[in-house]
Amino acid sequence: MRLNENTVIFGDRVILVPYRAEHVPTYHEWMKSPELLELTASEPLSYEEELEMQRKWHLDDDKLTFILLAQPETSTSTSTSNILEPSEIKECKMVGDVNLFLPDGITGQGECEIMIASKEDRRKGYAIEALSLFLSYLTITLPFDPSQLIARIGSPNKPSIRLFQKLGFGIIKHVKVFDEVELNYGVEDDKEIPSEIGLDVDINKKVDWINRSLEGRLGKYD
Ligand SMILES: CC(C)(COP(=O)(O)OP(=O)(O)OC[C@H]1O[C@@H](n2cnc3c(N)ncnc32)[C@H](O)[C@@H]1OP(=O)(O)O)[C@@H](O)C(=O)NCCC(=O)NCCS
Numbered sequence: 001m002r003l004n005e006n007t008v009i010f011g012d013r014v015i016l017v018p019y020r021a022e023h024v025p026t027y028h029e030w031m032k033s034p035e036l037l038e039l040t041a042s043e044p045l046s047y048e049e050e051l052e053m054q055r056k057w058h059l060d061d062d063k064l065t066f067i068l069l070a071q072p073e074t075s076t077s078t079s080t081s082n083i084l085e086p087s088e089i090k091e092c093k094m095v096g097d098v099n100l101f102l103p104d105g106i107t108g109q110g111e112c113e114i115m116i117a118s119k120e121d122r123r124k125g126y127a128i129e130a131l132s133l134f135l136s137y138l139t140i141t142l143p144f145d146p147s148q149l150i151a152r153i154g155s156p157n158k159p160s161i162r163l164f165q166k167l168g169f170g171i172i173k174h175v176k177v178f179d180e181v182e183l184n185y186g187v188e189d190d191k192e193i194p195s196e197i198g199l200d201v202d203i204n205k206k207v208d209w210i211n212r213s214l215e216g217r218l219g220k221y222d
Contacts, residue, residue: 001063007221008089009133009214009217011217012129015084015089016133016137017066017069023094027050027054028050030117062103086222096126096130098113100134106142106144109149112135114127128207132209132212135167136209146210156179161181164183166204168185168208169187
């Protein structure tokens with residue numbers, strides 16, 4: 001989707017930038033990992049296919065995606081805020097991606113996915129901040145009704161299920177043939193499914209991204 005083709009969102013830990021051809025070499029390297037292919041239910045692609053995919057993510061109306069960059073630990077920016085200069089953004093390390101797929105258009109369900117590619121970059125709070133900003137952005141800008149947001153996650157992928165629960169998604173379906181659960185924003189967990197898939201009771205404190213303002217966090221990507 002072209003909506004975010006020049007949009008940057010500055011978080012405290014992550015920066016969301018549009019997925020451009022310049023990101024494909026790193027993305028392609030990441031997606032050689034059998035672990036990531038399985039966890040994201042993706043097929044291995046050749047470099048040319050990955051480039052074509054990047055083009056589709058940019059242009060197709062049913063897809064919205066951002067690449068995630070890590071905010072430098074000590075910014076060289078003269079500003080005290082998290083807003084970086086374009087040249088500084090280009091120096092930031094790529095850590096993952098976040099996206100929304102709208103198979104039935106803007107009035108249907110929107111499937112969210114996120115990936116923090118390298119194990120060394122996980123558990124640093126990148127995913128929770130990136131999703132909070134991404135969900136705020138799309139519900140405000142598209143705009144998209146939060147109740148239409150879903151996530152489909154393999155039942156063994158407890159980190160990802162926990163992440164979406166923390167963002168206010170509840171487990172509503174267990175699709176046993178695919179060993180996959182479906183979560184929907186704004187609903188309670190089904191009573192049976194968590195124990196069926198071996199998930200402890202969710203005692204996570206929820207993150208209220210709905211009321212998160214993007215004021216002062218948006219910039220233009222060259
Ligand atoms: C799932 C994934 C995106 C989490 O990213 P992350 O940056 O490590 O997550 P965060 O540090 O922001 O953690 C946020 C919350 O997610 C949950 N979480 C993340 N990793 C977890 C883990 N290993 N075990 C349990 N809960 C976990 C927790 O609720 C955590 O909150 P807490 O730190 O207060 O406990 C990351 O592990 C990943 O990319 N995995 C591979 C790809 C994948 O599975 N994608 C999901 C497909 S939809």
